Structure formats: structure tokens, C-alpha cells
Amino acid sequence: MSSADLRDLYQQVIMDHNKKPRNFREMGNANHLAHGNNPLCGDALVVFVKLDGDVIEDVSFQGSGCAISVASASLMTEALKGKTLTEAETLYESVHKQMTGEDIEQSALGKLEVLSGVKEFPARVKCATLSWHTMHAALDSDHDISVTTE
Amino acid sequence: MSKLDLHTIRTDFPILDQQVNGYPLVYLDNAATSQKPIQVIDAVANYYRKDNANVHRGVHRLSQRATDAYEGAREKVRGFVNVRSDKEIIFVRGATEAINLVAQSFVRPQIQAGDEILISHMEHHANIVPWQMLCEQTGAQLKVIPMTKVGELDLSNFDDLLTTKTKIMAIGHVSNALGTINPVKEMIVKAHAKNIPVLVDGAQAVPHMVVDVQDLDCDFYVFSGHKMFAPTGIGALFGKQELLEEMPPWQGGGDMILSVSFEHTQYNELPYKFEAGTPNISGAIGMGAAIDYMQNLGIANLAQHEHDLLITATEKVSAIEGVRIIGTAKEKASVLSFMIEGVHPHDVGTIFDQQGVAIRTGHHCAQPVMQFYGIPATARASFAFYNTMDEIDDLVAGIKKVQELFA
Numbered sequence: 004m005s006s007a008d009l010r011d012l013y014q015q016v017i018m019d020h021n022k023k024p025r026n027f028r029e030m031g032n033a034n035h036l037a038h039g040n041n042p043l044c045g046d047a048l049v050v051f052v053k054l055d056g057d058v059i060e061d062v063s064f065q066g067s068g069c070a071i072s073v074a075s076a077s078l079m080t081e082a083l084k085g086k087t088l089t090e091a092e093t094l095y096e097s098v099h100k101q102m103t104g105e106d107i108e109q110s111a112l113g114k115l116e117v118l119s120g121v122k123e124f125p126a127r128v129k130c131a132t133l134s135w136h137t138m139h140a141a142l143d144s145d146h147d148i149s150v151t152t153e
Numbered sequence: 154m155s156k157l158d159l160h161t162i163r164t165d166f167p168i169l170d171q172q173v174n175g176y177p178l179v180y181l182d183n184a185a186t187s188q189k190p191i192q193v194i195d196a197v198a199n200y201y202r203k204d205n206a207n208v209h210r211g212v213h214r215l216s217q218r219a220t221d222a223y224e225g226a227r228e229k230v231r232g233f234v235n236v237r238s239d240k241e242i243i244f245v246r247g248a249t250e251a252i253n254l255v256a257q258s259f260v261r262p263q264i265q266a267g268d269e270i271l272i273s274h275m276e277h278h279a280n281i282v283p284w285q286m287l288c289e290q291t292g293a294q295l296k297v298i299p300m301t302k303v304g305e306l307d308l309s310n311f312d313d314l315l316t317t318k319t320k321i322m323a324i325g326h327v328s329n330a331l332g333t334i335n336p337v338k339e340m341i342v343k344a345h346a347k348n349i350p351v352l353v354d355g356a357q358a359v360p361h362m363v364v365d366v367q368d369l370d371c372d373f374y375v376f377s378g379h380k381m382f383a384p385t386g387i388g389a390l391f392g393k394q395e396l397l398e399e400m401p402p403w404q405g406g407g408d409m410i411l412s413v414s415f416e417h418t419q420y421n422e423l424p425y426k427f428e429a430g431t432p433n434i435s436g437a438i439g440m441g442a443a444i445d446y447m448q449n450l451g452i453a454n455l456a457q458h459e460h461d462l463l464i465t466a467t468e469k470v471s472a473i474e475g476v477r478i479i480g481t482a483k484e485k486a487s488v489l490s491f492m493i494e495g496v497h498p499h500d501v502g503t504i505f506d507q508q509g510v511a512i513r514t515g516h517h518c519a520q521p522v523m524q525f526y527g528i529p530a531t532a533r534a535s536f537a538f539y540n541t542m543d544e545i546d547d548l549v550a551g552i553k554k555v556q557e558l559f560a
Contacts, residue, residue: 044515
């Protein structure tokens with residue numbers, strides 16, 4: 004292992020989303036939101052969701068964290084927009100499986116496949132999953148809640 | 154130039170001789186925990202091979218040998234920080250337990266709602282949380298000595314913080330997050346002038362400098378074995394005898410009693426009054442061996458080499474554009490905390506690890522320090538006497554690699 008794996012982790016797409024995170028904004032009319040924290044490294048973010056029936060009409064985030072957590076959150080917001088709750092749940096599970104090294108059909112992930120390098124870095128899996136757990140908590144609740152990964 | 158034979162020293166530390174991710178291990182996380190020389194590992198192993206028995210209770214030979222070794226270790230700890238009497242050295246699990254002991258056994262019985270406990274903004278959580286808990290239990294107030302941008306204590310209003318209500322001042326000797334060496338001796342003089350007892354948290358100091366508690370005249374001094382080349386789970390509390398005598402026991406159990414009946418228990422003498430239950434015998438023996446090891450090399454020599462490492466690392470790292478050193482106090486020991494512009498410390502840590510370089514990234518259990526600088530975390534390289542100048546170059550190469558990747 005050496006630089007080759009680092010390039011797998013820090014792929015161009017990840018670096019790009021870290022530098023210019025998409026949907027990085029507060030959402031005034033969100034009807035679901037949750038705070039996510041990783042106290043170990045100080046990552047902290049808020050995920051905002053606007054649901055229209057069972058369709059995710061809009062999703063955004065704010066906060067600070069490492070390149071992996073910011074890029075993962077940014078990619079997530081892109082992937083979820085327009086998805087139904089069922090589709091979002093399926094994607095959440097696929098991402099989770101991907102990070103923990105379970106076999107999944109890559110086609111299920113699309114662009115999110117760039118996150119697959121993370122599974123070679125066990126200490127970083129929580130960075131990549133923080134936004135997904137936070138989004139999940141936001142959808143599960145109709146009030147502001149907090150999740151913590153450590 | 155270093156008076157140390159680093160080649161021989163490094164062969165004493167078997168863990169250093171390994172590859173990590175295809176590179177020779179460069180261990181720069183000594184402020185989190187230090188590595189252990191073979192002399193310490195052997196002392197612990199030999200105790201279990203030859204002498205293992207319970208202490209202070211058996212007439213048989215093994216128990217006598219175990220007791221001698223355990224008490225011999227106490228004597229070494231006593232000498233290590235120049236304590237007057239063995240009675241003043243209590244073996245504990247580490248600095249954290251020692252602080253909790255002093256909080257609950259010394260301060261709690263004499264503190265009331267409205268009284269004050271004085272700490273500093275630079276403390277790590279072990280010297281914050283036990284006092285906060287005590288404040289919650291009693292209604293006392295936590296007061297905090299502020300710090301300056303360079304990472305030194307701001308003592309401009311220090312006299313005002315020492316009040317008639319202050320029941321203890323608890324202060325770190327060396328900051329684990331910044332490396333700042335605090336002027337504890339002068340602070341103790343001022344506190345004592347107002348009859349305020351002082352606890353000094355020396356966890357980060359004893360591995361890096363000669364400490365003399367009689368010279369400091371502190372009332373309590375605490376430290377952990379694992380940061381000074383000894384095993385985890387052992388540490389020491391120094392307390393002035395007259396204070397320890399007055400304090401109630403901290404935990405009850407065997408070893409801390411002279412006699413027990415259901416009507417009355419008579420507590421043991423110092424230091425055993427504070428050592429309930431079978432102690433960490435092997436840990437204490439390992440701590441004694443670590444002290445022997447450091448003293449054989451000469452603690453002043455070790456300190457000089459580490460100082461050279463820190464000066465060189467500071468020069469080389471601060472010369473790199475886009476890198477900011479966090480904590481630039483005049484007096485520092487062992488620690489170089491830094492930020493690389495545009496890169497989160499967690500990413501820095503991963504990239505370093507891929508090159509075999511172990512550093513700490515995070516808040517270093519000192520979140521108020523991070524809040525002071527408005528940052529979530531830092532990357533921290535921390536040195537021990539077995540580190541080499543070549544390893545400073547590896548640190549510099551690691552930073553450049555991060556910048557290249559994140560360019």
C-alpha cells in the first residue's frame with residue numbers, strides 16, 4: 004500500500020466536491036433536519052431536507068469536516084434530490100454496505116462509487132458515513148435531532 | 154550535538170523496528186503514549202515469570218519478592234521527582250485517577266457552594282472534567298486562567314483569580330496540545346501566598362524534563378506511566394504528607410485497612426490508605442524500570458536532544474508556505490501542533506500514515522484549546538528521545554506530500 008491507495012481515497016471527484024461542495028447552504032423551508040457530529044475528529048454538519056409527499060424535493064448541508072466527510076455529504080445531496088423515500092433508503096443501505104466492504108452491485112451507486120476507496124481506510128469510514136447517518140435521522144424524525152458517530 | 158547514542162537507544166525499542174504501509178515506522182505520537190524499551194517489557198515479563206504473587210500479605214517467598222519489587226518501584230518514583238518520603242507517593246491508574254482522587258478526597262470535604270476551583274484554558278480534559286463534576290456536586294464554580302494567542306497563560310489578571318474562595322488551583326505543567334511549559338513555580342508562590350493549595354498535572358512534563366516537586370513546592374503532583382516509557386494503567390500521585398494524612402480514603406477495600414470489623418475499620422497508614430485492593434504490581438515495576446532507563450541515559454541529556462528535535466522541526470515546518478504552527482510559546486517541550494492551509498487535520502493524518510508516519514490528529518482531549526483558536530482539530534507531532542533528525546525530514550516530506558495531493 005502506498006500512494007496508489009491514497010489516490011483511490013482522494014480521487015479527483017472527491018477533491019472537487021471538497022473544494023466546491025454542492026448544495027452547501029442553509030435551507031429556510033426545510034421540513035426535516037438533523038445535526039451530525041463526530042466528536043473524535045470534530046466533524047460537525049447539519050443536513051436539511053424538504054420533503055414533498057414522499058419525494059425529496061431539496062436537500063442541502065452545512066458544516067465543517069475533512070475532505071472525505073464534506074465530499075461525501077456533497078455527493079449525497081446530489082444523489083438524493085428527486086428521489087423517493089424508498090429510493091433514498093435503498094441508496095443509504097448500499098452506501099453503508101459499500102463502506103463496510105460488503106459486495107453490492109456497483110450500478111446501484113452510480114457516481115457515489117468514488118467513495119469506495121474509503122473501505123481500505125477503516126479509520127475514515129465514519130467520516131464518509133456521517134452525512135448519510137445524519138440524513139437518515141433527519142428523514143426519520145419530524146423535529147431537529149442529533150446523531151453522533153465515533 | 155546529541156550526547157545520546159541513538160542507534161543503541163533505538164534498538165532498545167523493538168516496536169520502532171517495523172514497516173508501516175511499506176515505510177519504516179516514524180513514531181511521532183509520543184504525547185499520546187510513548188513506546189516501551191525492552192528493559193521495561195522484560196521487567197514486566199520477568200515479574201510474571203518469576204515473582205508474581207500478591208503484595209503486603211503473604212509470608213511466602215514470592216509474596217516477599219513481589220512486595221520488595223513493588224515497594225522498590227515506589228522508591229524509584231520517589232527519587233524520580235525528588236519527593237521526601239515514600240509515604241507521599243500513591244500508585245494510581247494514571248494522572249486522570251490521581252486528579253479525581255484529589256478532587257474527591259482532598260477538595261470535596263472542604264468545598265461549599267460559591268467556592269472556586271481555578272484551572273487554565275490550556276488544560277486537557279483530565280484536568281477539567283473532574284473539577285466540573287465536583288462543581289456540579291457542590292455548587293462550586295470553575296474559574297479559568299485565560300491564554301494568549303501564542304499559547305501562553307495570560308497571567309495579567311492572575312492575582313485577581315486567586316481569591317479567598319479558591320479552594321485549589323489545578324494546572325498543567327506542560328500543555329499536551331501546544332507543548333507550552335507553564336511557569337508553575339511562580340504561580341505556586343502566588344497561590345501559596347493566599348493559602349491556596351496547588352495540584353500540578355505533570356503527565357506531559359515528566360517524560361521531557363527533570364522535575365523536582367520539593368523545589369516546585371506544589372501540594373500535589375500527578376503523572377502517568379505510559380507517557381514516560383512505562384506500561385499503561387499505572388501512574389503516581391505525589392501529595393504532601395500532612396495533606397494526605399488529613400484526607401479520607403478514596404476507595405475502600407483490602408490493603409487500605411489495618412483492621413476490619415463490622416463495627417469499625419481502622420485505615421492503613423500512608424501510602425496504603427489510598428491503595429485499596431490488589432494494585433497494578435507489574436505496572437509499578439515497569440514504571441520503576443522506565444525510570445531506571447531514563448536515569449541511566451540522563452534525563453537532562455534526553456531533554457536536550459528533544460529540545461534540539463523541537464527546534465529543528467519548528468524551523469523546518471514553519472519554513473513551509475501554507476503551514477501554521479499552533480502554539481508558539483517561548484518555553485515549549487516536545488509538541489509541534491500545526492495546520493496545513495485548506496486541509497483538514499484528519500486528512501493529514503491519513504496521508505501521513507500512508508507514509509509510515511504516526512502523528513495525532515484531533516482535539517487532543519483539549520477541546521477548549523481548539524475552541525480558543527477556532528479550529529476543530531490540529532495535526533500534532535510529538536517527540537521522544539528516540540526520535541531522530543531524519544524523522545523530522547520525514548515529517549517535512551509528509552507535509553509536502555499532503556500539499557501536493559491537495560494542490
